[in-house]
Amino acid sequence: MTSLTHIFHRNLSFQPPVAVGGKGIYLIDASGKRYIDASGGAAVSCLGHGHPAVLEAIREQLDKLAYAHTSFFTTEVAEELAHHLIGTAPGAEFSHVYYVSGGSEAVETAMKMARQYFVEIGEPKRSRFIARQQSYHGNTLGALAVGGNKWRRAQFEPLLIDVTHVSLCYSYRDLREGETPEEYGLRLAAELEAAIVDNDPETIIAFIAETVGGATAGALTPVPGYLQAVRKVCDRYGVLLILDEVMCGMGRTGTTHAWEQEGVVPDIQTIAKGLGGGYQPIGAVLTRKHIVDAMRKGSGSFQHGFTYLGHALACSAALAVQKVIQRDGLVAKVKSSGVYLKQALHEAFGDHPHVGDVRGRGLLWGLELVENRETKKPFSPTYSLHARVKKEAMARGLACYPSGGTIDGEFGDHVLLAPPFISSESELGQIVERLQDALNAAVDSCV
Numbered sequence: 001m002t003s004l005t006h007i008f009h010r011n012l013s014f015q016p017p018v019a020v021g022g023k024g025i026y027l028i029d030a031s032g033k034r035y036i037d038a039s040g041g042a043a044v045s046c047l048g049h050g051h052p053a054v055l056e057a058i059r060e061q062l063d064k065l066a067y068a069h070t071s072f073f074t075t076e077v078a079e080e081l082a083h084h085l086i087g088t089a090p091g092a093e094f095s096h097v098y099y100v101s102g103g104s105e106a107v108e109t110a111m112k113m114a115r116q117y118f119v120e121i122g123e124p125k126r127s128r129f130i131a132r133q134q135s136y137h138g139n140t141l142g143a144l145a146v147g148g149n150k151w152r153r154a155q156f157e158p159l160l161i162d163v164t165h166v167s168l169c170y171s172y173r174d175l176r177e178g179e180t181p182e183e184y185g186l187r188l189a190a191e192l193e194a195a196i197v198d199n200d201p202e203t204i205i206a207f208i209a210e211t212v213g214g215a216t217a218g219a220l221t222p223v224p225g226y227l228q229a230v231r232k233v234c235d236r237y238g239v240l241l242i243l244d245e246v247m248c249g250m251g252r253t254g255t256t257h258a259w260e261q262e263g264v265v266p267d268i269q270t271i272a273k274g275l276g277g278g279y280q281p282i283g284a285v286l287t288r289k290h291i292v293d294a295m296r297k298g299s300g301s302f303q304h305g306f307t308y309l310g311h312a313l314a315c316s317a318a319l320a321v322q323k324v325i326q327r328d329g330l331v332a333k334v335k336s337s338g339v340y341l342k343q344a345l346h347e348a349f350g351d352h353p354h355v356g357d358v359r360g361r362g363l364l365w366g367l368e369l370v371e372n373r374e375t376k377k378p379f380s381p382t383y384s385l386h387a388r389v390k391k392e393a394m395a396r397g398l399a400c401y402p403s404g405g406t407i408d409g410e411f412g413d414h415v416l417l418a419p420p421f422i423s424s425e426s427e428l429g430q431i432v433e434r435l436q437d438a439l440n441a442a443v444d445s446c447v
Contacts, residue, residue: 022049025420025427027399038431039401043247043418044278047321054279057320061313070310078310081319085286088256092265095289099310103246104138106270106283111142112304114206114240114268117291120298126205130164130195136216137244146208149216150409164199166191169222172357172368185226193233206240211258214247217406218366218414219359227262240267250274251325251421254335254362267291280317330421338362340425344432354443368406369413378412386413388442398434
């Protein structure tokens with residue numbers, strides 16, 4: 001392949017290696033080098049690469065029908081996938097699925113769906129969202145507005161709608177001395193309630209949050225009772241609860257939906273990455289019955305749409321992925337593999353002088369990197385430690401997901417791991433070993 005590229009790459013000063021193949025948990029570049037895909041791209045490749053059952057399903061659907069616009073037709077495969085997805089949340093009163101092509105589209109859809117719901121029930125004053133600092137919900141303008149990733153937002157601020165951001169659930173740094181995790185969660189819920197009251201409850205559409213934090217702050221798990229308290233606050237003021245499970249959902253944390261472990265049910269939920277496993281671009285919004293009923297009894301339609309929603313080929317891939325997960329008991333495997341990975345990470349990094357926190361759930365884990373473990377002081381952003389870790393990891397045949405600005409958009413570094421559900425304990429062990437070597441080399445280059 002020529003070194004000249006006409007692709008508008010993410011980094012215009014860097015030519016990434018060319019991926020030419022993938023098998024299982026491995027990706028292969030043009031030189032033949034193999035990389036363990038320890039983050040599934042961005043927590044996408046839950047079944048790894050080249051899964052025969054998924055490839056066969058795509059081929060079979062392609063022989064039947066690739067695409068039919070949803071203003072004219074539905075398809076059997078889209079209907080079957082929706083039936084399957086609603087069946088993954090029994091008792092949650094989810095009644096309908098709205099398909100999209102990815103996570104950002106899912107969040108945009110959820111926002112517009114929530115707004116139209118209030119228009120339909122005669123509360124058009126509701127026009128504001130509340131979200132959390134240091135959250136990530138996507139890169140389209142609506143998703144970027146509710147997101148709290150300062151680096152991604154900075155140059156686009158003039159284009160974004162006004163959103164109130166409250167504190168993230170970040171116990172490693174924000175738990176006060178003498179405060180229990182449960183008390184901390186109640187304090188955060190009280191902050192949310194104050195934000196609703198200060199902005200006039202009759203103007204608030206929804207509170208949107210990642211059930212388990214993803215790329216921006218690195219696998220932040222909610223403290224016990226936090227989301228239950230949030231749910232009560234939302235109900236008190238008639239505010240919808242939107243949970244973004246684009247990254248943490250569809251089995252990634254050890255249950256099909258991450259909210260199952262929190263004892264709450266959202267009004268609207270977004271899913272994407274683990275839905276199609278990277279075999280086709282697809283996302284979806286799951287919505288509870290009262291949202292759909294309001295539109296059915298009102299205008300009769302959702303004023304929204306994308307050209308490729310419900311794409312038959314994408315639905316066939318997602319359905320195949322979900323059937324494999326169900327057939328092979330992979331959600332339960334994620335839970336058990338998560339126990340092993342947690343132990344391995346704590347053994348490798350629990351006393352590491354430059355790892356301040358090891359956190360996560362299932363097969364979604366983060367390491368927060370610090371210059372001083374005792375004071376939790378982060379490395380200077382001038383080091384770009386996260387970029388150094390990525391470079392060292394790639395050199396060792398490990399693709400992981402380091403990021404910077406963990407604490408406030410400027411300071412802090414972390415590494416995110418989201419290996420495929422099919423990973424063996426031996427392969428998880430290799431991930432930890434290679435990451436340990438890469439991290440040590442990256443830190444050594446800073447001193």
